[in-house]
Amino acid sequence: MLVSGEHRHLPKAEVGAILEAEGLPFRMLEDSNRLLRLEAPPPAGLAVSKRSAFCRLCGVELLHCKASLGDILSSLQALGSEIGLNSGESFAVRVWRTGDSQSPLTGFEVEKAVGRVLLTMERDLRVDLRRPRKLFVGILSGRSFTFGLSVDGEGRKYFSSRTPRRKPFFHPSSLQPKIARCMVNLSRAAGGKILYDPFCGTGSILIEAGLMGLEALGGDLRKKMVKGTKVNLQHYGVENVHLTLANALAPPIRQVDAVSTDPPYGRAATTAGVPIPVLYRKFLEEIGLILKPQGYMCIAAPSTLPLEETAEEYGFKTVGRYSIYVHRSLTREIYVLRRM
Numbered sequence: 001m002l003v004s005g006e007h008r009h010l011p012k013a014e015v016g017a018i019l020e021a022e023g024l025p026f027r028m029l030e031d032s033n034r035l036l037r038l039e040a041p042p043p044a045g046l047a048v049s050k051r052s053a054f055c056r057l058c059g060v061e062l063l064h065c066k067a068s069l070g071d072i073l074s075s076l077q078a079l080g081s082e083i084g085l086n087s088g089e090s091f092a093v094r095v096w097r098t099g100d101s102q103s104p105l106t107g108f109e110v111e112k113a114v115g116r117v118l119l120t121m122e123r124d125l126r127v128d129l130r131r132p133r134k135l136f137v138g139i140l141s142g143r144s145f146t147f148g149l150s151v152d153g154e155g156r157k158y159f160s161s162r163t164p165r166r167k168p169f170f171h172p173s174s175l176q177p178k179i180a181r182c183m184v185n186l187s188r189a190a191g192g193k194i195l196y197d198p199f200c201g202t203g204s205i206l207i208e209a210g211l212m213g214l215e216a217l218g219g220d221l222r223k224k225m226v227k228g229t230k231v232n233l234q235h236y237g238v239e240n241v242h243l244t245l246a247n248a249l250a251p252p253i254r255q256v257d258a259v260s261t262d263p264p265y266g267r268a269a270t271t272a273g274v275p276i277p278v279l280y281r282k283f284l285e286e287i288g289l290i291l292k293p294q295g296y297m298c299i300a301a302p303s304t305l306p307l308e309e310t311a312e313e314y315g316f317k318t319v320g321r322y323s324i325y326v327h328r329s330l331t332r333e334i335y336v337l338r339r340m
Contacts, residue, residue: 003034022044089133107138218244253290296336
């Protein structure tokens with residue numbers, strides 16, 4: 001897997017959370033810069049590809065070798081029929097270099113050499129750079145080369161249509177769609193279960209959950225935000241989300257399977273007069289009563305408000321904490337908490 005370089009640790013955490021949510025066992029083989037290699041059953045690649053915010057490309061590994069042209073081509077030829085090409089198929093080869101690659105090879109150089117070898121493996125094969133039947137991907141990372149067959153996923157443009165200013169209902173405190181989707185994944189939300197966002201704002205988290213086919217429930221204290229979220233959900237064709245006008249400190253529901261939320265705390269947000277430390281403390285107390293045992297919550301907080309001790313006081317264990325710079329006066333901390 002080639003992951004985004006926007007954050008060092010979030011991509012690995014997100015991939016692991018997705019596989020846990022889908023009930024797929026895995027073992028991490030390598031985590032170096034932007035390359036993740038893991039051992040997992042076949043459905044894992046598609047699950048990550050469909051859900052992940054930070055996975056740039058995902059594939060089934062065919063070979064892993066030293067990053068020299070001789071080693072690459074000999075390893076490729078040794079694969080033979082295991083490469084998976086059939087007579088008459090079209091294919092393309094794409095090769096990326098990560099920032100820590102120590103190989104003198106260029107991606108274009110490897111693409112051409114690998115393509116020539118692949119063309120000899122079956123009859124009537126052809127290269128199609130626009131719409132190949134099969135896309136082979138290679139990654140030059142460190143001193144090694146990893147090569148595999150791509151699993152279809154969603155590209156960067158998919159997220160660009162959902163940035164805060166492109167939503168019909170806008171608010172400056174809205175989460176970016178990649179962060180919102182990652183937070184849904186870190187909560188281990190899965191099909192057949194309920195995800196809850198009690199501070200739904202403009203619906204960023206709910207939109208991402210809905211587009212992944214998850215059932216979600218959202219609420220907000222302000223009628224304006226609930227109405228705006230409804231507009232945004234309709235704009236993106238999300239139907240499997242339910243909204244309620246409700247105080248997050250007095251949630252009108254009995255139990256949920258997962259929680260993902262971004263409480264108000266920035267300059268553009270309002271806490272309805274409740275001091276931020278008090279808001280978080282009361283919220284943790286209330287959400288601990290409705291989140292199922294061993295359920296996960298992903299919650300954002302300002303870096304000035306460490307939550308570990310308070311979370312533990314109300315029955316939560318911190319299993320992850322990740323810093324995200326927003327602007328010079330705000331750094332978000334993304335906490336992953338598990339109810340004990």
